[in-house]
Amino acid sequence: MLLALAWKNIWRNKKRSLIVVIAITFGLWGGLLSGAIMMGMGESMIKSAISRDLAHIQIHKMHYNRDKLITNYIPNSKEILSQLNQSGEVKAVSPRTLIYGMAASPESSFGIRIVGIDPQKAKQVTDIHEKIVKGGYFESDRKNQCVIGQKLAKRLNLKIRSKVILSFEGLEEDIKYLACRVTGIYDTESSQFDETNLYVRQSDLLRILESEAIYHEIAILLNSTRLIDPFRDQLKADYNSLQIQSWNELAPDLEFLSVTMQNFTYLFVAIILFALLFGITNTMLMSVVDRIRELGVLIAIGMKKFKVFIMILLETIFLSLTGGILGIIIGGLSIVYFNFAGINLTAFAASLEGFGASAILYPFLPTVMYIIMTIMIIVAANLAAILPAWKAMHLQPSEAIRTY
Amino acid sequence: MALIEIQHLDKIYNSSAVAVHALNDVTLNVEKKEFTAIVGPSGSGKTTMLNILGGLDKPSSGFIKIEGTDIFKLKSSELIDYRLNHIGFVFQAYNLIPVFTARENVEFIMLLQGVSKKEREKQAMALLDSVGLADRSNSRPNQLSGGQQQRVAVARSLASHPDFVLADEPTANLDSESAGDLLDLMETLNESHNMTFIFSTHDDRVIKRARRIITLQDGAVKSDVMN
Numbered sequence: 244m245l246l247a248l249a250w251k252n253i254w255r256n257k258k259r260s261l262i263v264v265i266a267i268t269f270g271l272w273g274g275l276l277s278g279a280i281m282m283g284m285g286e287s288m289i290k291s292a293i294s295r296d297l298a299h300i301q302i303h304k305m306h307y308n309r310d311k312l313i314t315n316y317i318p319n320s321k322e323i324l325s326q327l328n329q330s331g332e333v334k335a336v337s338p339r340t341l342i343y344g345m346a347a348s349p350e351s352s353f354g355i356r357i358v359g360i361d362p363q364k365a366k367q368v369t370d371i372h373e374k375i376v377k378g379g380y381f382e383s384d385r386k387n388q389c390v391i392g393q394k395l396a397k398r399l400n401l402k403i404r405s406k407v408i409l410s411f412e413g414l415e416e417d418i419k420y421l422a423c424r425v426t427g428i429y430d431t432e433s434s435q436f437d438e439t440n441l442y443v444r445q446s447d448l449l450r451i452l453e454s455e456a457i458y459h460e461i462a463i464l465l466n467s468t469r470l471i472d473p474f475r476d477q478l479k480a481d482y483n484s485l486q487i488q489s490w491n492e493l494a495p496d497l498e499f500l501s502v503t504m505q506n507f508t509y510l511f512v513a514i515i516l517f518a519l520l521f522g523i524t525n526t527m528l529m530s531v532v533d534r535i536r537e538l539g540v541l542i543a544i545g546m547k548k549f550k551v552f553i554m555i556l557l558e559t560i561f562l563s564l565t566g567g568i569l570g571i572i573i574g575g576l577s578i579v580y581f582n583f584a585g586i587n588l589t590a591f592a593a594s595l596e597g598f599g600a601s602a603i604l605y606p607f608l609p610t611v612m613y614i615i616m617t618i619m620i621i622v623a624a625n626l627a628a629i630l631p632a633w634k635a636m637h638l639q640p641s642e643a644i645r646t647y
Numbered sequence: 648m649a650l651i652e653i654q655h656l657d658k659i660y661n662s663s664a665v666a667v668h669a670l671n672d673v674t675l676n677v678e679k680k681e682f683t684a685i686v687g688p689s690g691s692g693k694t695t696m697l698n699i700l701g702g703l704d705k706p707s708s709g710f711i712k713i714e715g716t717d718i719f720k721l722k723s724s725e726l727i728d729y730r731l732n733h734i735g736f737v738f739q740a741y742n743l744i745p746v747f748t749a750r751e752n753v754e755f756i757m758l759l760q761g762v763s764k765k766e767r768e769k770q771a772m773a774l775l776d777s778v779g780l781a782d783r784s785n786s787r788p789n790q791l792s793g794g795q796q797q798r799v800a801v802a803r804s805l806a807s808h809p810d811f812v813l814a815d816e817p818t819a820n821l822d823s824e825s826a827g828d829l830l831d832l833m834e835t836l837n838e839s840h841n842m843t844f845i846f847s848t849h850d851d852r853v854i855k856r857a858r859r860i861i862t863l864q865d866g867a868v869k870s871d872v873m874n
Contacts, residue, residue: 244751244754244755244758245758248744248746248747248755251746251747252746254746255745255746536740536742537742537744537745540736540738540742541744542727543701543703543730543736544730544731544736544756544759544803545727545728545730545731545732545756545759545760545807546727546731546759547724547727547728547759548723548724548727549724550759640703641698641703641704644703644738644742645694
């Protein structure tokens with residue numbers, strides 16, 4: 244009955260309550276949607292990085308990331324590849340030969356990473372082949388083809404069929420050269436990646452190196468993201484002399500960014516709720532002042548002051564939750580819609596690519612965040628209720644019942 | 648033992664520049680089943696007297712014992728409980744909860760007492776029936792006339808089975824017919840249910856029906872007569 248009384252009380256002044264409810268609804272809607280866009284951007288950066296290059300797990304020789312020398316290749320790669328290919332948890336594997344060197348065109352030269360791949364295997368792990376904007380992705384069997392990023396093409400003024408000279412250190416510390424022809428130009432979400440990664444067939448690279456198969460990196464794509472941590476741990480146990488890292492260990496900045504986006508969303512909503520808190524407090528104070536006589540009567544006839552406090556608290560929570568839940572529903576529906584349709588930010592594509600994010604964002608919020616938002620609303624409502632509830636419970640009934 | 652024993656009651660308000668002696672050495676007893684009116688001109692101390700009798704205000708000195716309990720020795724929360732279980736209130740402006748129906752208004756007191764829902768509903772309907780408003784049990788206060796609202800307020804005041812009912816100018820806002828009906832009802836409750844009523848009033852209609860009239864003047868008892 245106290246709950247019913249509190250609920251009915253908030254609708255006694257419909258206009259006043261509706262203004263607060265609408266303020267909370269739209270405040271929260273805006274907060275949730277912008278938070279979801281930030282989260283979507285973070286997720287886009289992670290997904291792009293995983294599908295562009297990182298995959299779920301990578302294997303390197305221990306300390307390869309510190310000394311990226313050609314000689315630091317994985318020693319027992321055949322055995323590892325054989326085990327990975329037999330694993331039911333692995334979707335695809337792409338062994339890569341990585342060499343740091345220079346790419347030179349008749350006009351300019353630039354320091355790059357030469358990525359030697361088996362195109363068929365690489366296709367199953369990364370999506371560079373889907374990002375081709377000119378030419379193709381190793382479509383013919385012709386030797387010495389290379390696929391380069393659009394930004395590198397611009398920097399070196401290269402076009403399809405242009406010749407590019409790659410120079411790099413060989414296994415014997417000698418300088419090797421590979422003259423290749425540009426057969427494909429790709430454009431990913433990250434302009435930085437596009438500028439520094441050049442793909443060639445592994446066989447072309449090995450021929451120049453006069454070496455049998457050597458791999459510096461094995462990129463693994465699993466059947467499910469939930470398998471990443473346990474599978475990584477299993478590999479670590481099996482190959483403790485190698486460096487085995489999941490995507491978030493390889494790119495901690497990306498994970499940090501994702502967590503930061505989540506925290507920013509909480510902060511954003513907290514700021515909105517903090518601002519709304521004053522509006523709610525004001526409304527509830529007005530509501531208490533309007534009902535001083537009635538509250539005095541309730542205390543006079545035997546309602547304990549604590550219960551009066553609870554009643555005002557409940558009224559504030561109901562008022563805030565009504566707006567909060569509406570805000571969460573509208574915000575949730577907007578997020579679901581835009582998650583399906585996407586938000587086209589092509590106008591900002593250049594700056595988004597600088598961050599490695601897609602120009603089409605798919606906002607999303609994890610379910611747990613909706614729960615935490617609801618708790619935040621209840622906490623804000625409790626804070627907003629303190630002053631009006633305190634005022635109500637300290638009324639002197641003999642004076643309050645004579646207030647008109 | 649008297650139902651209410653009032654001894655040397657003083658109430659001085661010091662809020663303004665000049666101290667106001669609202670009650671001045673009031674001593675009297677109220678017995679069970681009385682139908683008593685406290686009368687006097689404005690400023691005579693009627694309201695102060697009723698507030699102190701109801702435990703809503705504290706005396707400056709003196710004491711009030713209700714069935715032997717000195718109510719001002721109770722803690723604040725105990726006093727609220729005491730009011731809930733021992734004193735019924737009827738106010739001049741009815742003061743029903745506007746968002747509740749007549750039945751819910753009557754039930755609310757019993758809810759505070761912890762009475763079960765089923766029992767609350769049963770007793771509330773019986774009380775509304777006794778004040779002649781069973782058919783308006785689902786009406787909200789704004790759907791009832793002033794007289795009907797005051798009868799609901801009487802039913803509410805009786806819901807807690809109090810020792811006595813304090814009625815502050817209960818007929819002041821009512822027309823003659825409604826006031827007459829209300830007094831009939833209170834008289835019936837007084838006689839059939841042995842309920843003690845104490846009114847503060849300057850309404851002649853109430854004074855004529857009261858069986859004891861206590862007249863206050865300048866905070867002191869000027870006369871105390873049986874009618």
